[in-house]
Structures are given as structure tokens and as C-alpha cells.
Amino acid sequence: MICIAGCASRRATKEIADALNISDSVIKKELVECYQKFEVTDMTDLYAILSSHDIVWPEGFCNPFAE
Numbered sequence: 001m002i003c004i005a006g007c008a009s010r011r012a013t014k015e016i017a018d019a020l021n022i023s024d025s026v027i028k029k030e031l032v033e034c035y036q037k038f039e040v041t042d043m044t045d046l047y048a049i050l051s052s053h054d055i056v057w058p059e060g061f062c063n064p065f066a067e
Contacts, residue, residue: 002016002019002020003016003027003030003031003034004034004046004050005065005066006019006027006065007031007034007043007046007047007050008047008050008051008065009065009066010047011065013027013028013031013043016065019065031043031046034046
């Protein structure tokens with residue numbers, strides 16, 4: 001969910017990793033899994049899908065990228 005929240009907020013993988021205090025490679029791995037689930041090839045395509053839908057976050061989800 002955090003990777004998707006970061007992508008929906010148009011954050012770079014480095015920004016997402018820094019927000020979570022983990023390595024950039026972990027975020028990249030998680031995003032690859034997201035790409036596979038959404039059947040896209042990159043973050044731009046994933047962002048396009050996310051921006052075309054109303055995203056409803058699970059109750060209690062703390063989005064560190066919320067503005």
C-alpha cells in the first residue's frame with residue numbers, strides 16, 4: 001500500500017524509500033510486484049491507472065504522502 005501511495009503521489013522510488021527508512025531496492029522490488037498485478041510496465045503506467053480511479057485506502061491506513 002505504501003508503494004502505491006507513493007506512486008499515486010508521484011513520488012520517486014528514493015522518496016518512498018526515504019519515507020520508510022528502507023533501501024531503494026526494496027521499493028523497486030515491491031513496485032515490480034505492483035506492475036505485475038496491475039499489468040503495467042512502469043511507474044508512469046501505474047500512475048495513469050491509479051489516477052483514473054478513486055482510491056479508497058483501508059481504514060486505519062496511514063499514508064505518509066497525504067497532502
